[in-house]
Amino acid sequence: MNVINPTPAQDEVLARIGSRRFIVVAGKGGVGKSTVSAALALRLARSGKRVLIVELAAQPRVARLLGYQGDPATYDIVTIEPRVQVINVTPGPALHEYGLMKLKFERLYRLVFENPVMKSLTRMIPGMNELVLIGKAWHLEQERLPDGQPRWDSLIIDSPATGHGVSLLALPHVITETVKSGPMADEVGQIKEMLIDPARSCMNIVTLAEEMPVRESMELEARMHDTLRVAPGALFINGLFPPLPSAAVERELEQVGMKSEAGSAALAAARFLIDRRRSQDAHLAWLASRSALPRIELPYLFVPDFDRSSVDHLVRAMDTVATPTPRTTP
Numbered sequence: 001m002n003v004i005n006p007t008p009a010q011d012e013v014l015a016r017i018g019s020r021r022f023i024v025v026a027g028k029g030g031v032g033k034s035t036v037s038a039a040l041a042l043r044l045a046r047s048g049k050r051v052l053i054v055e056l057a058a059q060p061r062v063a064r065l066l067g068y069q070g071d072p073a074t075y076d077i078v079t080i081e082p083r084v085q086v087i088n089v090t091p092g093p094a095l096h097e098y099g100l101m102k103l104k105f106e107r108l109y110r111l112v113f114e115n116p117v118m119k120s121l122t123r124m125i126p127g128m129n130e131l132v133l134i135g136k137a138w139h140l141e142q143e144r145l146p147d148g149q150p151r152w153d154s155l156i157i158d159s160p161a162t163g164h165g166v167s168l169l170a171l172p173h174v175i176t177e178t179v180k181s182g183p184m185a186d187e188v189g190q191i192k193e194m195l196i197d198p199a200r201s202c203m204n205i206v207t208l209a210e211e212m213p214v215r216e217s218m219e220l221e222a223r224m225h226d227t228l229r230v231a232p233g234a235l236f237i238n239g240l241f242p243p244l245p246s247a248a249v250e251r252e253l254e255q256v257g258m259k260s261e262a263g264s265a266a267l268a269a270a271r272f273l274i275d276r277r278r279s280q281d282a283h284l285a286w287l288a289s290r291s292a293l294p295r296i297e298l299p300y301l302f303v304p305d306f307d308r309s310s311v312d313h314l315v316r317a318m319d320t321v322a323t324p325t326p327r328t329t330p
């Protein structure tokens with residue numbers, strides 16, 4: 001048996017992710033991108049970093065998830081705790097802000113951008129919405145305090161689901177290839193430089209150990225290398241069921257199951273979990289043979305309401321070394 005892709009210690013992987021300022025979190029819809037972004041932010045804040053989570057083109061969710069009680073208005077920077085902040089960025093306000101920055105006066109902005117012809121034009125320009133989103137994220141990365149220090153040590157970019165996320169991150173490449181000079185080319189060029197600089201940016205992929213998410217995450221990993229050219233971070237495998245019991249424990253469970261009605265119900269529940277984990281292990285093995293990313297495994301949490309304490313639980317799970325899974329080839 002041949003052990004491939006040995007996983008470096010998780011804290012080493014997390015430290016490497018945290019050494020970047022622009023940390024992208026990507027993946028299929030519903031796999032836990034926002035959850036992982038929140039957990040990663042808490043983990044980095046604990047190591048002393050000032051972190052901003054940037055939710056792109058999504059319903060505001062992360063502030064609530066982190067226990068924020070107020071109404072998390074779109075486009076306000078919400079402070080969760082001294083070193084953790086969240087902003088939800090959507091195209092409308094981002095375009096407004098960008099327009100104002102260029103035109104300086106609200107009245108002029110209204111004249112130009114809210115003119116019906118211009119409005120339909122900006123809707124027609126492909127990628128305009130995406131461009132202002134990634135542009136805003138880049139602007140946030142550029143923010144400095146009066147003493148010249150960056151306002152945030154790390155920005156975690158909770159990006160839209162796979163296809164939309166890829167087109168968003170690919171946009172600076174597309175534009176720099178078509179627009180060669182002028183202020184737009186300069187700005188977009190700087191965004192691209194940031195994204196492809198392995199010292200400043202990295203991309204993390206979140207997946208579940210299920211067929212479709214695993215396939216999509218492999219696609220995404222390929223695009224990360226050949227199209228986006230962002231340095232790899234880690235593959236977060238979310239929602240893992242408890243590790244398989246030993247054969248002895250499984251035999252004991254069988255016996256408990258024969259003793260009483262309650263025992264039989266417990267056995268049925270245990271069998272369900274064991275089956276699910278077996279299936280997840282098969283997907284983990286498949287991933288291990290194809291993905292070159294270091295893996296960070298996160299447990300499925302059986303909770304009625306996934307809240308701040310659940311996120312804290314996942315942060316603790318990031319500290320524990322992953323249970324060995326079949327990372328071998330036959």
Ligand SMILES: Nc1ncnc2c1ncn2[C@@H]1O[C@H](COP(=O)(O)OP(=O)(O)O)[C@@H](O)[C@H]1O
Nearest residue numbers: 028029030031032033034035239299300301306
């Ligand atoms: N480890 C986990 N255990 C249990 N439920 C989870 C876990 N991670 C995420 N969830 C739940 O799955 C759903 C999708 O998570 P979310 O982070 O919003 O995904 P995404 O941002 O990728 O769309 C949410 O309802 C969340 O509470």
Ligand SMILES: [Mg+2]
Nearest residue numbers: 033034058061
């Ligand atoms: Mg989300």
